Amino acid sequence: MLTILFDGIAYGMLLFVLACGLAVTLGLMNFVNLAHGAFAMAGGYVTVVLMQRYGVPFLACLPLAFLAAAALGAVAERLLYRHMYGRSHLDQVLFSIGLVFMAVAAADYVMGSSPQNVRLPSYLLGRYEVFGIGIGVYRLFLIGVCGALTIALQLILARTRFGSRLRAAVDDPRVARGMGIDVNAIFAVTFAFGSGLAGLGGALGAEILGLDPTFPLKFMLYFLIVVTVGGTSSMTGPFVAALLLGFADVAGKYYIPQAGAFIIYAVMIAVLMLRPNGLFARGVTR
Numbered sequence: 109m110l111t112i113l114f115d116g117i118a119y120g121m122l123l124f125v126l127a128c129g130l131a132v133t134l135g136l137m138n139f140v141n142l143a144h145g146a147f148a149m150a151g152g153y154v155t156v157v158l159m160q161r162y163g164v165p166f167l168a169c170l171p172l173a174f175l176a177a178a179a180l181g182a183v184a185e186r187l188l189y190r191h192m193y194g195r196s197h198l199d200q201v202l203f204s205i206g207l208v209f210m211a212v213a214a215a216d217y218v219m220g221s222s223p224q225n226v227r228l229p230s231y232l233l234g235r236y237e238v239f240g241i242g243i244g245v246y247r248l249f250l251i252g253v254c255g256a257l258t259i260a261l262q263l264i265l266a267r268t269r270f271g272s273r274l275r276a277a278v279d280d281p282r283v284a285r286g287m288g289i290d291v292n293a294i295f296a297v298t299f300a301f302g303s304g305l306a307g308l309g310g311a312l313g314a315e316i317l318g319l320d321p322t323f324p325l326k327f328m329l330y331f332l333i334v335v336t337v338g339g340t341s342s343m344t345g346p347f348v349a350a351l352l353l354g355f356a357d358v359a360g361k362y363y364i365p366q367a368g369a370f371i372i373y374a375v376m377i378a379v380l381m382l383r384p385n386g387l388f389a390r391g392v393t394r
Contacts, residue, residue, distance in 0.1 A: 151309065
């Protein structure tokens with residue numbers, strides 16, 4: 109049971125890193141970006157190409173995957189997304205789902221439809237026992253990296269001047285502009301950072317989740333479930349939701365594998381029946 113709990117925490121941490129960029133754009137920027145998984149896929153493919161074709165070590169690929177996805181996000185934000193900020197959520201959904209199909213087709217054309225493998229270095233492989241708990245080395249690595257990212261992200265949003273400016277820009281862009289805040293630059297940096305986190309999550313998760321051109325479509329629901337269950341009023345909700353869903357998914361596949369992904373949907377429905385606006389939505393219960 110403790111081994112399943114450990115693996116569930118590791119999987120939940122990975123889900124959070126993959127989905128937290130969507131939580132930022134949806135919760136803080138009020139933008140429905142269903143193409144978020146495309147940036148995660150880009151980070152995964154950057155890692156595969158760097159490792160397989162250029163022999164770059166896995167650990168060196170992680171920051172490069174972040175930077176590549178962040179750069180792609182910055183370009184997309186300037187050329188495409190900024191024109192959709194003031195549009196309705198329906199327009200944003202249709203626009204971003206179109207980008208998903210374009211990303212799937214582009215990845216299939218460039219990289220082929222075959223699944224890609226990320227070969228982890230030997231020091232991240234294996235498993236050892238601690239007090240009867242089977243601890244996978246790579247999953248322990250995931251918990252360490254994702255935990256550090258979670259703390260850093262929370263501190264950036266809550267304790268830095270940039271976080272204060274971002275909240276002001278989201279709450280009232282006109283007043284924020286009147287106070288000298290460059291709202292467009294704040295949104296561009298935030299979007300690029302969220303895309304970079306998705307790319308890093310894609311690089312970290314390629315070995316566990318698999319990587320092929322349908323990645324944005326396969327995991328779109330998981331990203332949305334994490335943000336929906338956690339709520340969009342803070343980053344704490346998606347973090348707790350990712351841990352809950354990660355543990356439920358791992359435990360369900362271990363004890364009742366015939367149920368498949370049904371467990372994670374059942375947890376989502378149960379949570380939303382009690383907390384329609386998410387776990388940490390303020391003042392909405394029944």
